[in-house]
Amino acid sequence: MTVTANGTAKPFSIGSDPNLRQLPKIADKIRQRQSENRPFFSFEYFPPKTETGVCNLYQRVERMTAIEPLFCDVTWGAGGSTSDLTLDLSGNIQKYLGVDVMMHLTCTNMPAGKVLEGLEGAKNRGIRNILALRGDPPAGKEWTKCEDGFEHGTDLVRFIRANYGDYFGICVAGYPEGHPAGFLEGKITYDKEMEYLKEKVDAGADFIITQMFYDVDTFLSFVRRCRDIGITVPILPGILPIQNYTGFKRMTGFCRTFVPQSILDAMEPIKDDDVAVKEFGIRLGIDMCRRILKSQLCPGIHFYTLNLENSVMGIIDNLNLIPRTESIRSLPWRPATIDKRRNENVRPIFWANRPKSYLDRTSTWDDFPNGRWSDNRSPAFGDLTDYHLLGGGGWASATRKADAAKRYGDIKDFDDVTDVFTRFQKGELKRLPWAETEELATETSVISAPLLWLNRNGLLTINSQPRVNAAPSSDVTVGWGSAGGYVYQKAYVEFFAKPEIVDALFEAAGHFPSLTIYATKANSDKLRTTAKHKSTCAVTWGVFPDREIVQPTIVDPDSFLVWKNEAFNVWTNVWADLYNEGSPSRAVLNELKDSLYLVNVVDNDYVGGDIFGIFKMVLAQSV
Structure with a gap:
């Protein structure tokens, strides 16, 4: 019990x-x-x-x-x-x-x-x-x-x-x-x-x-x-x-x-x-x-x-105690083992790479979503602070911060930032400041080429998933949950981008009716969106024998506004903090926090959609 x-x-x-x-x-x-x-x-x-x-x-x-x-x-x-x-x-x-x-x-x-x-x-x-x-x-x-x-x-x-x-x-x-x-x-x-x-x-x-x-x-x-x-x-x-x-x-x-x-x-x-x-x-x-x-x-x-x-x-x-060709994941994200969270099975996708932060910011909740996400839940998120388990993003000491700064190198302009994201996508860097671990989701390999292309073109991705249509729950790449089920995903990508790119995306959105786009800036509490109704949307779900449909990952506009403060905060309180006060690197990163948009895109066509089609159009026009 x-x-x-x-x-x-x-x-x-x-x-x-x-x-x-x-x-x-x-x-x-x-x-x-x-x-x-x-x-x-x-x-x-x-x-x-x-x-x-x-x-x-x-x-x-x-x-x-x-x-x-x-x-x-x-x-x-x-x-x-x-x-x-x-x-x-x-x-x-x-x-x-x-x-x-x-x-x-x-x-x-x-x-x-x-x-x-x-x-x-x-x-x-x-x-x-x-x-x-x-x-x-x-x-x-x-x-x-x-x-x-x-x-x-x-x-x-x-x-x-x-x-x-x-x-x-x-x-x-x-x-x-x-x-x-x-x-x-x-x-x-x-x-x-x-x-x-x-x-x-x-x-x-x-x-x-x-x-x-x-x-x-x-x-x-x-x-x-x-x-x-x-x-x-x-x-x-x-x-x-x-x-x-x-x-x-x-x-x-x-x-x-x-x-x-x-x-x-x-x-x-x-x-x-x-x-x-x-x-x-x-x-x-x-x-x-x-x-x-x-x-x-x-x-x-x-x-x-x-x-x-x-x-x-x-x-x-x-000893063959771990299946090599089958998934062993309980959910797309790792479930908690605190008693009041043991039946939790729904979370916003935004914290996929910062799960410890999510656990911290929701630790005072009396009960947790099981079956569906409550629309009135977002105001209960704990306040964002500079404290983070194991030190900001995992760097708990001056030595670790110095090592991280060395890996990222000096940041003189936006091109240097793009280079960091590109090196991460190529596997030359183990982690971005927005991730708490060095482990990439295995499903990222399915869309690694277009993600690399986006980053090379200045769309700095921090979260993504490919579309999945009725993959067996045992699938070693995208599977999760108990045996005998089927799992589904809407394609999702989240990124930072310059205002002119975001403007172009919204102008092109009419050609891509299956897409839902949300965008916001660090100093704004408002969302730009193509959604006709701002409501919670499941982006991952599974169908299993003798069970209701499970919807463990959602996109929720109110939660996105909570998350965006944390995401923008990483530019300054995690990444820029690696460099000396008054350094050019710190100045560039602080400026980017204020000038960039944070954008998420969902492709609701999980059967035959192409979430990257809109980017091909927009980037071709910008050349």
Whole structure:
């Protein structure tokens, strides 16, 4: 269930999102995947120590979550040493990146009051899943129970359930080889450790993730033993890909992990060759995961990423867990995983390349469009501020701003601006200031040639989509949604242009009756338009078995007026801000903000239309 702002509950619809964002509890997602016999994967990250590291991690998580892990988790430092950063990372990933987060929470050196603070912080950030751990003692110290604290992980599980009921999904750790401070120290028997694990499950844990291991036989024996003693919850193997020999020896030594002799023998001759070690680590990871999945004892694989992506992605790619010839998108845009937004399925197209900004500016809404866009919604957009997640457009530091300025180069005139847009369309630049990520929509390739032509001619495009007529929802380029459906799109292009070009477009519009044009300037609250009635228009929709038609992307004139302030603001507060005060580059960009129009064009003929026809006429006349 999901809960609205007034406390009423609404049912989640499993079938509406193939990636299960309607289910906030990870255990529920796992059960659904088990019922579908669909193995999954998930990722763990840890809080970096530097601001640059944090920015890089957000970008890495965004890239990795594009392949739809079932969830990700973020670690908690010993004694709460990274608690604030863990909460911020977890909350931002949950809010902005469209993946459910499981936040670690340890009770080492943590009195009950501090644990409660962590849980409240998680709840306030929309996090619904906790990995409850006793945790390691601070470096160089023995583990001791603190005053008003918890002695065992079981106590923490009971505490969470006693204070929050079923609000949080709870995961606990399992140790296939025994806990380093328990069985491996000879302090308790392995049977006693298994008994403690069952107590944690009986206290309210929903599933188990194991410590890293390299002996698959030992892991499978552990799972069978769990089943034999009555532990029935899902058990996920924790897989740590070998990245380099030194790190491998350090981690296995710290965790006291058993390494089969065959692995040690294979690594010995290549231990000084980092590339060879990484390649071996990928091959080993693939083999381990295949054996585990083939056993059918586990529904998925959990990866300890160490905040790195290449090895993990290499393993997943070879396990065929991601369809290579089918779309995996739930909607044309990435849905949110904040409870009150879980059923949201309509957004204006204008924020397609700035989704985090849209999430920020609509975060105070009590409910979100589901099925149709309300015409009276635009006044509720939050005010535009200079603040932006991760720093304006993603450049959070002076170094990043300097790097961006270097990539764009000095801006002496409009031709230099045109050159930047053209280089982006040719793939020579990874990002424009109007985009929050470096990932271009795959569908852009369908219209890349005419877009490049427009930009070369001074029509500076910032958003577009091709027309689509009844493409299968599984289509790897334009598809989205559940299987067996068909998707449709009206062609759309949005751009900045000089006044004389805009005037010519409106003069030519009568020859192109299927087009709807809107245009406005930075200092105006009025729209120039060819529309006879200024109303909301769906530009993307899908037809699926046993469902109403879904219309996830719309063009709305009132929202366009809200968006245009943000779009024009990027000229000055993001791009011009990269250059020194008083510089020619800053002056040119500031002037362009005031002189250019922002224009969007929709071609309502999604069957046989040509949205670029009007531009061919106008530009031919201007030569």
